[in-house]
Amino acid sequence: xxxxxxxxxxxxxxxxxxxxxxxxxxxxxxxxxxxxxxxxxxxxxxxxxxxxxxxxxxxxxxxxxxxxxxxxxxxxxxxxxxxxxxxxxxxxxxxxxxxxxxxxxxxxxxxxxxxxxxxxxxxxxxxxxxxxxxxxxxxxxxxxxxxxxxxxxxxxxxxxxxxxxxxxxxxxxxxxxxxxxxxxxxxxxxxxxxxxxxxxxxxxxxxxxxxxxxxxxxxxxxxxxxxxxxxxxxxxxxxxxxxxxxxxxxxxxxxxxxxxxxxxxxxxxxxxxxxxxxxxxxxxxxxxxxxxxxxxxxxxxxxxxxxxxxxxxxxxxxxxxxxxxxxxxxxxxxxxxxxxxxxxxxxxxxxxxxxxxxxxxxxxxxxxxxxxxxxxxxxxxxxxxxxxx
DNA sequence: AATAAAAACAACCGCAGGGAG
DNA sequence: GCTCCCTGCGGTTGTTTTTAT
Numbered sequence: 001x002x003x004x005x006x007x008x009x010x011x012x013x014x015x016x017x018x019x020x021x022x023x024x025x026x027x028x029x030x031x032x033x034x035x036x037x038x039x040x041x042x043x044x045x046x047x048x049x050x051x052x053x054x055x056x057x058x059x060x061x062x063x064x065x066x067x068x069x070x071x072x073x074x075x076x077x078x079x080x081x082x083x084x085x086x087x088x089x090x091x092x093x094x095x096x097x098x099x100x101x102x103x104x105x106x107x108x109x110x111x112x113x114x115x116x117x118x119x120x121x122x123x124x125x126x127x128x129x130x131x132x133x134x135x136x137x138x139x140x141x142x143x144x145x146x147x148x149x150x151x152x153x154x155x156x157x158x159x160x161x162x163x164x165x166x167x168x169x170x171x172x173x174x175x176x177x178x179x180x181x182x183x184x185x186x187x188x189x190x191x192x193x194x195x196x197x198x199x200x201x202x203x204x205x206x207x208x209x210x211x212x213x214x215x216x217x218x219x220x221x222x223x224x225x226x227x228x229x230x231x232x233x234x235x236x237x238x239x240x241x242x243x244x245x246x247x248x249x250x251x252x253x254x255x256x257x258x259x260x261x262x263x264x265x266x267x268x269x270x271x272x273x274x275x276x277x278x279x280x281x282x283x284x285x286x287x288x289x290x291x292x293x294x295x296x297x298x299x300x301x302x303x304x305x306x307x308x309x310x311x312x313x314x315x316x317x318x319x320x321x322x323x324x325x326x327x328x329x330x331x332x333x334x335x336x337x338x339x340x341x342x343x344x345x346x347x348x349x350x351x352x353x354x355x356x357x358x359x360x361x362x363x364x365x366x367x368x369x370x371x372x373x374x375x376x377x378x379x380x381x382x383x384x385x386x387x388x389x
Numbered sequence: 390a391a392t393a394a395a396a397a398c399a400a401c402c403g404c405a406g407g408g409a410g
Numbered sequence: 411g412c413t414c415c416c417t418g419c420g421g422t423t424g425t426t427t428t429t430a431t
Contacts (some may be wrong), residue, residue, distance in 0.1 A: 111396080
């Protein structure tokens with residue numbers, strides 16, 4: 001401590017930005033780009049430090065920011081990614097187009113954390129509190145955590161019949177290499193420009209004989225803000241895919257994983273297995289069929305594995321973009337193609353609490369198209385199992 | 390309508406890492 | 411190898427808005 005901030009040293013303005021300052025910064029960067037941030041305030045005529053300008057641009061002025069409340073899919077994705085990446089907000093943000101790390105961090109700290117706690121899930125470990133407590137009973141030091149546990153205990157009475165969700169951390173806890181691999185892969189992906197964000201909902205076949213998860217059809221897209229679409233040829237062998245993708249078993253990220261080889265690659269830690277079928281994080285609670293596996297090859301959708309059961313319901317009407325390049329990045333930037341639209345099949349939650357209703361179907365084309373693909377739209381529910389208002 | 394509490398949002402701060410000299 | 415500068419990240423705090431009483 002004892003160190004002055006740059007703003008203090010230079011007697012620069014601090015605090016909230018005025019519209020005039022915003023305008024100056026916006027004009028300057030639009031015209032010249034930011035170049036060296038430290039020189040931006042001077043050139044733009046601002047009494048701010050470069051750091052402050054950078055932050056303002058990234059978090060507020062950037063034209064490609066999405067703004068507005070987070071969709072349920074975005075929240076789900078954040079939780080999934082957090083389970084794998086931890087507090088690496090920038091990397092989580094990289095998977096959410098138009099969202100900033102700051103925004104996601106705020107959402108996590110102010111909202112998601114609380115929801116998880118109310119549901120009896122430790123937001124740090126993504127495990128049920130009962131499990132965390134038994135391992136580390138002294139960790140809950142502050143009163144809010146203790147209250148959370150108490151609340152969670154109440155809530156748990158209501159959902160006692162539901163098994164605890166399987167968690168990414170269960171599978172990944174010893175897979176630091178896998179995490180690193182994922183990070184590298186996603187970073188590499190992010191470097192690829194001129195692309196559009198998209199997700200697809202490929203079908204999976206899990207072969208219990210070979211312990212391989214296989215893609216039965218459809219191109220696969222790796223989700224990333226700047227990512228060139230991973231247009232994976234269905235004929236591409238899963239083992240090939242696994243060299244590109246990490247050992248992730250997240251519902252999103254498992255898209256193209258050869259489970260066996262990727263697990264081997266990571267650390268040799270095998271995912272939990274339920275009656276021959278590996279359990280995936282946040283699998284639908286209370287669905288006994290998800291643990292039954294009579295045949296040697298069963299669709300994950302059939303078993304109700306994925307946390308977004310609508311995917312299962314729609315397994316034959318998956319999003320299929322015959323030519324993803326038809327949708328321009330610029331259209332996305334102008335709000336025409338928010339990723340949540342693609343994902344906006346109403347998700348059924350893993351946990352369960354009220355959330356705000358939000359519609360991201362502000363586009364005419366794909367949104368309507370996608371709606372048409374969902375003839376039996378269900379009442380939306382969130383990750384936490386409560387119907388949206 | 391006034392006030393307090395909670396939630397959401399915005400910004401700051403310190404540190405770490407990388408590149409240049 | 412050292413120092414300086416710049417950038418980016420994550421934790422934290424401050425401010426504003428919303429909700430409850």
